[in-house]
Amino acid sequence: MTQALFLIFGATAIASALTAVTRQNPVASAIWLVVMFFSLAGGYVVLEAYFVAAVQILVYAGAIMVLFLFVIMLLDLRSEYLEHEGKPKLPVLGVFASVLFLVVAGIALFQAIDAGTFSGTVADLDGSAGAIGGAIFGKWLLAFEVTSILLLGAILGAVILTKRRLT
């Protein structure tokens, strides 16, 4: 049952990611990406990472995607532009790089399986908000604080980059 659920969520994620990448219209692409975020959140639930799943929906499908849609509609791309997007310089090389990555990663994965890297028993893990909070505000407190500086820098960068002139 758990495995079947993961397979369903995984297949949905792959299909929606492929659809999102191949859409001509960025709005359709963003909506398909929301589908992928939701199916990945389902995968997190199957992996018993409940709080990560909740944050995935809140942050990715909520905040980041809304930001994307705002910008897409702010730019107001004309339909005549969308029709002739312009071909990439070397599309074969892009496909080649992607397939090459899959081949190399697949070889590494199967070698790791053969070597018995993953043969250990799956540990029981509490993925609830309380446990995650204890880890963040305990062991990873310094990294958490540095994260706030990163976000501050991002906010300043976004404001300065979109300003028309700095006076």
Place this chain on the structure above:
Amino acid sequence: MIALPLASLTVPIEWVIGLGFILFAIGLLGVACRRNILIMLLSVEIMLNAANLVLVGFSRLHGDLSGQVFVFFSMTVAAAEVAVGLAIVIAVYRLRRSANVDDASDLREADYGDVPELKLEGEPKHHHDDDHGHDDHDHGDAEPDPAPEPAATGGA
């Protein structure tokens, strides 16, 4: 916390890693093959999600919560990247009226492919051609003396 009764019922880690690889490859495909800068940014999000998925999988395998904490940091980096990236998209769009990355390739090497020429105002070439044609026309005329004088005064 619901503990699963049998270890065999849990998801094999190989599936999680394989799904992460496939999603990363799809994201790589999108970044490499699309020219729309918004869709390229979306593809970067797909790649970040693939990394997150593998982190959660290994966190589950090793029974260590650090992997899931890293996922939060990764999401924070993704949010910062989206904010700055979309700001750059807006700035480029304001300059070029286009969301195509090929329209903003001024920093690229000049000898690779066809680089869109920078349009300078008051190009000298067109003016020179005009003068040349005018000269030929003057030589074709039978009387050379009175023709250049009004042209010179008109030019001055």
